[in-house]
Amino acid sequence: MSRLPHLSSRLQGFGTTIFAEMTALAIKTGALNLGQGFPDSDGPTEVSEAAIEAIRSGVNQYPPGPGMPDLRLAIAEHQQRFYDLTVDPDTEVLVTAGATEALAAALLALCETGDEVIVFDPTYDSYKAGISLAGAVMRGVVLQPPTADEVAAGSSAWTFDPDELRRAFNPKTRLILLNTPHNPTGKVFTTEELALVAELCVEHDVIAVTDEVYEHLVFDGAHQLLATFDGMADRTVTVSSGGKTFSFTGWKIGWAMGPAPLIAAIRTAKQFLTFVNGAPFQPAIAVGLRLGDDYYDGFRNELLAKRDLLCNELADIGFATFSPEGTYFATVDVRSMGHEDGIEFCLSLPETAGVVAVPSAVFYADQRDGLPFVRFCFAKNDQMLTDATARLREAFA
Numbered sequence: 574m575s576r577l578p579h580l581s582s583r584l585q586g587f588g589t590t591i592f593a594e595m596t597a598l599a600i601k602t603g604a605l606n607l608g609q610g611f612p613d614s615d616g617p618t619e620v621s622e623a624a625i626e627a628i629r630s631g632v633n634q635y636p637p638g639p640g641m642p643d644l645r646l647a648i649a650e651h652q653q654r655f656y657d658l659t660v661d662p663d664t665e666v667l668v669t670a671g672a673t674e675a676l677a678a679a680l681l682a683l684c685e686t687g688d689e690v691i692v693f694d695p696t697y698d699s700y701k702a703g704i705s706l707a708g709a710v711m712r713g714v715v716l717q718p719p720t721a722d723e724v725a726a727g728s729s730a731w732t733f734d735p736d737e738l739r740r741a742f743n744p745k746t747r748l749i750l751l752n753t754p755h756n757p758t759g760k761v762f763t764t765e766e767l768a769l770v771a772e773l774c775v776e777h778d779v780i781a782v783t784d785e786v787y788e789h790l791v792f793d794g795a796h797q798l799l800a801t802f803d804g805m806a807d808r809t810v811t812v813s814s815g816g817k818t819f820s821f822t823g824w825k826i827g828w829a830m831g832p833a834p835l836i837a838a839i840r841t842a843k844q845f846l847t848f849v850n851g852a853p854f855q856p857a858i859a860v861g862l863r864l865g866d867d868y869y870d871g872f873r874n875e876l877l878a879k880r881d882l883l884c885n886e887l888a889d890i891g892f893a894t895f896s897p898e899g900t901y902f903a904t905v906d907v908r909s910m911g912h913e914d915g916i917e918f919c920l921s922l923p924e925t926a927g928v929v930a931v932p933s934a935v936f937y938a939d940q941r942d943g944l945p946f947v948r949f950c951f952a953k954n955d956q957m958l959t960d961a962t963a964r965l966r967e968a969f970a
């Protein structure tokens with residue numbers, strides 16, 4: 574009866590990830606885990622209390638397919654408040670099981686087999702699998718780290734070659750998947766870069782799907798939405814999630830926003846993936862979205878201080894460190910410590926230093942493009958960051 578291989582061709586190469594291996598190593602060695610991309614403390618009490626209250630008051634059955642009306646309204650209010658963007662909560666917002674489902678449903682709904690999807694490489698790990706599940710083909714534009722001189726001059730901006738992006742657009746291109754602020758590099762796309770993406774999307778009639786889950790973790794300046802650039806309003810799907818902003822990543826309440834026809838298409842795919850999820854968490858995330866500016870400012874400032882704590886220590890120990898412009902991830906180049914291979918470095922790090930980090934190579938289409946880079950997550954309590962850097966100092970300084 575058994576037909577091998579069991580895994581369909583669309584999922585070949587997407588077996589167990591290095592994250593499982595690293596977590597197992599962390600547990601076995603008692604290492605401090607700066608690998609995982611989630612905070613080690615809960616978000617605001619008002620938000621968790623709202624979820625508890627919702628469960629107690631019986632908000633426990635299937636919510637409406639597009640998401641609870643009040644959450645969709647809160648999402649629309651959030652877009653108006655932060656970006657001056659008017660969104661119709663009834664037709665232009667879809668609540669999803671995290672940003673991950675919104676991205677997968679968008680790819681499944683909008684791509685034909687063989688269509689090309691442009692991404693900036695490296696990518697968050699679900700992109701490649703989502704594109705493959707949709708039968709589409711990923712076309713990467715590699716992000717280059719800043720040079721040593723640029724880092725010395727205080728810049729941590731990763732960049733891409735505009736001509737490489739221009740060449741990536743072709744008649745097969747269906748959409749571009751853009752993540753800003755960007756995991757794993759921490760890059761925040763500039764106005765000029767977004768304008769170029771917009772210009773190319775309009776010229777080639779391409780849809781943009783933007784992943785903005787770190788929208789409230791831009792450390793310098795304001796977050797910019799591709800949807801607000803000329804010609805993009807009717808061709809951009811903006812994806813975000815409550816997981817990162819409110820530190821409730823396990824609740825998996827995300828959303829997609831965009832023109833009604835695109836949202837209707839994505840809703841069609843979404844309804845056969847999860848249909849709905851997280852009934853009592855939906856009103857709670859609505860409470861979060863309506864928190865005052867003090868919450869949003871406090872959240873960003875807290876992570877900014879953690880970024881500086883970690884990055885200053887790493888640089889002081891001797892790591893070539895790329896302090897991020899956004900997100901809660903910092904990258905180092907292990908060549909500065911005499912290592913060539915970030916995968917080997919991370920596999921030995923729990924033993925040598927009692928710390929877990931993630932090799933950035935796993936986020937690249939071709940691992941060789943990111944081999945010397947290693948990602949640390951700093952959404953951890955200060956004591957843990959201090960202990961982890963003390964251990965690294967002992968092992969490497």
Ligand SMILES: Cc1ncc(COP(=O)(O)O)c(C=O)c1O
Pocket residue numbers: 610670671672673674697752755756784786813814815816822825826827
């Ligand atoms: C860039 C990016 N997109 C999406 C996600 C997943 O978001 P969610 O948990 O809302 O599915 C993550 C989580 O790490 C991420 O880093």
